[in-house]
Amino acid sequence: MIAPTRPDALFPRESDGPLAGVVIADLSRVLAGPYATMLLADMGALVIKVESPRGDDTRTWMPPVRDGEATYFLSANRGKYSIALDFADPAQLRTAREIIARADVLVENFAPGRLDRFGLDYDTLAARHPDLVYASITGFGTEAGADLPGYDLLVQAVSGLMDLTGPADGDPTKVGVAVVDVITGLHAATGILAALHARSATGHGEHIEVNLLSSVLSGLVNQASAVVAGGAVPTRMGNAHPSVYPYEPFPTADRDLVIAVGNDAQFARLCEALGLPELAGDPRFMAMAGRNRHRADLRPLLADRLRTRTADQWFELLRAAQVPCGPIQGIDAGLRLAERLGLDPVVQAGSGKRRIPTVRHPIRYSRSHVDYSQAPPRLDADGDRVRAWLAAGERGRVTTPR
Structure with missing residues (x-):
């Protein structure tokens, strides 16, 4: 057991990012929530990843792997500290509540109503912690679509995104990455930042609700606008664009x-x-x-x-x-291009023996720094550290503010 000590000694950071001092209890899994919280961790927030004893689902999504760990999990969990807790165990549930009591933000993507029986729903927690920013991510909202599972592929299918993707004379095709989850994660991070800004003026937190379907409909931009504002239903055009030309691949002497x-x-x-x-x-x-x-x-x-x-x-x-x-080239060549252009696309997350190559945070700051000091955590690797932090009894900032 790590002896209780100052929080900034328990969670040392190599940089003082724009979110230094913000504490996030991350109860989310898979991609949309973890991607959002990774971006916030990069910005300096302390993110405590609360996992079930089985761990985040993506820990098992392999291949590909790096040293036996799923690269899917590694892609969205840099900068976090993992503690495994079983909410069905009263003592472990108390630990979860203590973490949340110390947090500025809670992020979760449980099925609507699933956290109610543990007293971890927004209404219960807001009554105890009115300054808490509580972000919920669902597939289809909390009303008539509450029972629908929120998987990226399903939302690509029902939203119209798949119907727009693929050859004009071929079948609907999913995008080659879980783009709906990524868009939703970006929306969640944006909402969290806005709510934190509002809290700085009012002292009050609030409940942010983001869902995959609404996020992708917003992300369909001009194509969705064609329907709602123009009365036109877009169709698959392969690699062509409905409004811009020339804007597509052309053959050359060797490749497109x-x-x-x-x-x-x-x-x-x-x-x-x-x-x-x-x-x-x-x-x-x-x-x-x-x-x-x-x-x-x-x-x-x-x-x-x-x-x-x-x-x-x-x-x-x-x-x-x-x-x-x-x-047109592969991701490997895309990374090499970014390197040639001076964008330094790959960074090492972590220190010492545990350093994981990851893709660079997408934002550059003129004054603030991005933090890569913490590698994606192994399951429950930081359970003792988090408990020592709770025992220290200090709420709030864990780094020295600028």
């Missing part, structure tokens, strides 16, 4: 190159770089609306010229002409 021309000036530069300046002056193609109407005429003219060089050659030539483009 994506060209993403978003305005008339870019189209004129594309035509000049391809040695086809006359196309920019063609009445059919001068404006975006015309290019969309006449894309069947324009595409072969562009494709014939693009086939004369390789994708990499065109990438360099068109980049120099300030034409948005890029070859």
Whole structure:
């Protein structure tokens, strides 16, 4: 057992991020909630990951693995401290309540009503801790959809996202990553930050509710707007765009190159770089609306010229002409590109013998620092540390504020 001592000694941090001093009780599992809390941990928050004795489901989602651990779990749990608690055990439930009593934020994604029997629901906790920010993540809300399971693939299917994805003459296709969970996690993190800001003015916490279906409908942006504002139901177009052209892959001498021309000036530069300046002056193609109407005429003219060089050659030539483009490549090549561009996409999380390569936090700050000092935790690795922190009896900040 670790002897009780100062909290900042129990949870040393290598940097003082913008959320230094914020304590988060993370009762969430899988991806949306853990992704949100990882971003907040990166920003300096102390995140206590409260897991069941079986652990987060994603600990078993393998392959792929790194040293016997699921890389899925590693992707969304950097910067946290793990304690395993069985809420059915009264003593362990008391420990969970003590953690929450010390927290500024609670994040959970249990089925609606599941936490009520443990007294961990919002109403019960808010009565005891009116300054608590309580974030709930569900699949389909807490009303008529409360009994529906919130899996990313299901929400991609019922939301219309799958219906938009895939070849025009093929079957609906899921996106290659759990994008609904990621969008929902971003929305949850945004809501938490807003609620913390409001609390700084009012002293009161509040209940934030985020669900996968609402998040993806918001994330469908122009396609959802086409339905609600334009009365049009979008259909699958493969890699084409309904409103912008040219904005899709084109064949080159060796592999496909994506060209993403978003305005008339870019189209004129594309035509000049391809040695086809006359196309920019063609009445059919001068404006975006015309290019969309006449894309069947324009595409072969562009494709014939693009086939004369390789994708990499065109990438360099068109980049120099300030034409948005890029070859289609794998994630490994995408990481190498980010490295070449100076974005340093991979960081080592943790210290000493436990250092895990992870993808860099997506935000850069001019003054604040991002914290990578804590590797994704093994199950219950920090149970004694957390109990010592509770025994120290100090609520709130665990790092020295700026």
